[in-house]
Amino acid sequence: EVLSEHTTRRKVSHEIELEEEDLKEICDEFKRIIARDGKEFPQDPYRQLEMAVEAVFLSWDNPRAKTYRRLNDIPEDLGTAVNVQMMVFGNRGERSGSGVGFTRNPATGEKHLYGEYLPQAQGEEVVAGTRTPLPVSQMKQQFPEIHAQLLDISERLEKLRRDMQDFEFTLEDGHLYMLQTRDGKRTGPAAVQIALDMLEEGLITPLEAILRVEADQLDQLLHPVFKDDDAVEIARGLPASPGAAVGKVVFSADDAEHWAGRGEKVILARPETTPDDIHGMEAAVAILTSRGGMTSHAAVVARGMGKCSVVGCESLRIDPKNKTIEWDGNRLNEGDVLSLDGTTGRVMLGAVEMVDTGGNRELLDRFMTLVGQVEAMGVRANADRPDQASIARDFGAIGIGLCRTEHMFFEEDRLPLMQQMILSDSLEKREEALAKLKKFQRKDFEGILEAMDGLPVTIRLLDPPLHEFLPPHENQVEKIQRLRQKGADQAEIRRQEEILKRIESLHEANPMLGHRGCRLGITYPEITRMQTQAIIEAACQLKKAGKNPVPEIMVPLVSMKGELANQAEVVRKTADEILAKQGVDLDYLVGTMIELPRACLVADELAEISEFFSFGTNDLTQTTFGFSRDDAVKFLGAYEKEKILAKDPFQTLDQSGVGQLVAMAVERGRQARGDIKVGICGEHGGDPASIEFCHGQKLDYVSCSPFRVPGARLASAHCSIREQSQSAGGDVPFRDR
Ligand code: PEP
């Protein structure tokens, strides 16, 4: 504020244009501001140095450093260091300046010196984004010999450090000083491009190339892009971090957090961002700034987060005080919708339609071919439809780890049949409805088994409580009232009243722990029979057509051997009858989900019947903690804030609790059946830290949603490589990032 008051008064745009008198006044005002807190600005240079050192150490505990550590998994007890060194000055006249450089483009990975500099400025001004810097390439004209020197140093640094470098430099009176260098942060596509290029250049080994990309970074190669249309472009800024995003504009980090907390997608718009904004940047889907360059805080942080960002959009006046964005006589208010294209820098009005195909498929495929050369735990996919199965197979899934059959019953043409089955008051009527449903199921299974031809497909029998297929109680009451008011047909009213009665009779105080999973199959064995018939008949059909279906039938929510024995018998009897009748030779497996603590305790008993185990860690987490998986969001935030939990246990497996149960079940299961196949199909199957745990337990596979398959394969390869390097006696043949 003080600086801008002075620059406005002098009618200049930057402080370097101010006079000596102004600078003296500014210094005095700064001192007065400091004195307001009752502290005199120290005049002893040693005291100043001491305070600066203390400030660095104290900065370890400020909120933004804490947020940064949390986001980047940096341990709290790592600590920090202080370097004290002589300064050089970038603001010493016309042949001075400061800059930040990258040895390769950190957004795309292209191999060229990339960076920005500000003439007559200190480094602080470059990174703060208060003035928009010039591209380093422009130094070629102004300071050709310095530019050549930078190119040479850049190459030497890469050879020495064997990775892309992010360095800072200062030019003092025509003399170049390198201030620091470190491995540069980069986008996902850049990480993959650089790894593949450096491998080709012979700078790194194939295993190093694989370790250079984090599993989460692959997501960015699969980002949605905007459909090419006639969207209204209001401005164009710098394409700081790729991807496409649509959201409502907010103007402060707190608002971003707040709005996102109630489920809104927001774009955080700021003149420039500072580390204090980090929580808002995390909450937003994208970040827009009017000032700053590709190395500004907003650009660097967004790139690290893999979040779409457009910076330095100078034609926009972003006013956080009045919560407006103005340009060419137009105005946008808080809550208005914008679309940002972080790949081109375009800012567009309204919600532009997106398509879900990343433009980097070719790059991803090249990298995944390399990853595929590492012997590692396999990755299956959770998929309920043939198209999802095909996507997963394309991404290298080695089978389906979980096909949730209930999703198939929600489709428009099936729901009435499902309801008819639930409302049937006799076995006969129920079987009639089930016979109609079977036709649909058989087609579904045929599609999935065909898409995964030759690979195993784990199909789970019906799991959710039946009331989920009926309308909510209040809707049904309203429906009946409406029918009565309309004077509708009495028979129809009675039919709807029957449905209401059934809804009431199916009501449960705690449906998650109620009549679901194998408990349904035990009370209605005809459901298990119908599903088994549909699976085996579909497989027979495919076999006859020369295909190779590999079905694995899975019983959900088992906690007792008797439950599994009951259901396995129904499945095997039904399946074998069909196979004998059709004269088809088919290998199929019968197994169980392990998703209740008791199942882990008696895993040896279950393994006597079960040919495979699949850990349903969603329910296992829910029942081990006693946290409802649907309601825990309400308090898990507080648990993380109070450090009661380090991570949301529904995202990252709780290794010390739930993990112990998993380990026990694996051990007991394998004791009883040496060749039992063991996998995991809860959400944790796509989470790198949980994958590491599964690798440690020597699971046969992890299973996750199709788009997480590449990341999970990479995480699994990382585990393998690290383990190999450790068993090579700690003599790591590559650098572990
Ligand atoms: C699980 O519980 O982990 C699981 C995969 O099943 P669902 O999420 O369908 O309950």
Ligand code: MG
């Ligand atoms: Mg479950």
